[in-house]
Amino acid sequence: MRIAMISMHTSPIEQPGSGDAGGMNVYVINVARQLARQGVDVDIYTRATRPSQGEIVEVEPRLRVINIVAGPYEGLSKEELPTQMVAFTGGLVQFVKCHGLHYDLIHSHYWLSGQVGWLLRDLWGLPLVHTAHTLAAVKNQYRSGDDTQESEARRICEQQLVDNADVLVVNTEQEARDLIRHYDADPSHIQVVSPGADTELFTPGSDRNTERSRRELGIPLHAKVVAFVGRLQKFKGPDVLIRAAAELFRRDPERNLRVIICGGPSGADASSESYHALVRELGMSCHVRFLQPRPPEELVSIYRAADIVAVPSYNESFGLVALEAQASGTPVVAARVGGLPIAVAEGETGELVEGHSAAAWADALARLLDDDDTRIAMGEAAVHHAARFSWAASASLLRDIYQQALAIEVPDCHQRHAAGA
Incomplete structure (x- = not known):
């Protein structure tokens, strides 16, 4: 054929x-x-x-x-x-x-x-x-x-x-x-x-892999990390994560949190400056780091370095980033839209959020960031969930x-x- x-x-x-x-x-x-x-x-x-x-x-x-x-x-x-x-x-x-x-x-x-x-x-x-x-x-x-x-x-x-x-x-x-x-x-x-998902490439690795990933990315070993991976366009919702992180700091200024945004600009407004400006406006420059797009063999390090991967899209036909993150042993907080309820097993491998308000997203992120046992258990379950898809x-x-x-x-x-x- x-x-x-x-x-x-x-x-x-x-x-x-x-x-x-x-x-x-x-x-x-x-x-x-x-x-x-x-x-x-x-x-x-x-x-x-x-x-x-x-x-x-x-x-x-x-x-x-x-x-x-x-x-x-x-x-x-x-x-x-x-x-x-x-x-x-x-x-x-x-x-x-x-x-x-x-x-x-x-x-x-x-x-x-x-x-x-x-x-x-x-x-x-x-x-x-x-x-x-x-x-x-x-x-x-x-x-x-x-x-x-x-x-x-x-x-x-x-x-x-x-x-x-x-x-x-x-x-x-x-x-x-x-x-x-x-x-x-x-x-x-x-x-x-x-x-x-490429479950041979996207794997959890060991604690040593996670530590190495954080060192390579310049992330403090003891910080909690939330990552966004995808194109920088409004439909993907990177601003939703930025505003939610700002809300978390408003509630607790001492929170030890870092946000990684990995991706490049896309669409009619193909510029990342608006997201950089939003970070500055919200006083988040010390807590948010922007990274250029990475090939898959490097992207796995970002998934491993993160405690949570956020997928705040306004719609996704499926949500490949969510699946890759889970295959890497990282739970996902995602919008309850499109195919994401299939990609993410709610309550088992992550959480689904109704809407895109900063408060709702801050609540969902905080629940997992502040509950190490649940978050770690979800990461372990995520690997088995992702293995169902090849x-x-x-x-x-x-x-x-x-x-x-x-x-x-x-x-x-x-x-x-x-x-x-």
Whole structure:
């Protein structure tokens, strides 16, 4: 089986946590690796963002990333990428033709790639599997009051994909319900595949590992540490954690607490300065440390160094950071939104918070920070909980879905014309 995966707006081999690289990048590269190891040939098509990348990147046997030139390498925001969809599709088609490639199926990720996949589906007569990862209607429903609203144009494009994709793969049952509620999706077209975590990389380690991680990060060994890992954008809620930490210090100025925020700016307001300014405004400069995005093999040190990982997003289709943290033996305090109630076992591996008020988040953080026995027990349980999710299992389910999709008869142009007539 040979699969054409499309991830137009962000490369799966880019550093997660900055720009437009995030959980979707982690998802795509990990399921692609596991599919390749299970005998599926996978080519991932993405837009080239620098000439040094090369056209073809051999990731491992059976897995390649193909960089398609479409528009300038730099300077294009995600919001401007629709202007390059024709150029990207043309470059992709040309690459396939020049290399004599034939695919069995297309799997697109995110709505921009979905629009490309929809065209290729009709051009090549192949089944289209689509994974949205996020949905405009859901993001608009849960966004903070001062966050930018997703465009109606995006929502319309997503509706077209729901209407035309042969299979819609989602992370959770909640996401399936969102598709049905907001986009009138046919339930028979939806398949649920839970994401996983790299449980060989993300492990608890020993007390010595934790001490070393803190020394490397310059964190006092006896401080309590709360970490945020992700892109610095309003939808991810880093300001929620900052305000909650300030509330904890307002209640107890002597609290020995450090906050780590690891990630880079993303989105229309792509700057971290507003978060630095908020820290200064709240008098938290001595207690909050900002770190640049880290590759997974370094990120595990941050998870191990933390007593709690906070995930205050306004919505998450699943919450990979929460799963990675738990695999590393760290309990999670997360917002009760999207797939986070599945990623976090409430009361066993962490806590879920209703809403995003500083007071509610301060209460939840304080309960675990001040109860060492419960927090340590949750960290131990978290490792076992995370072990239930693996990328190999996710890929195996996807492979089964692909096999079923191959039986779908995609009408060619003559059939579609006859049907329209």
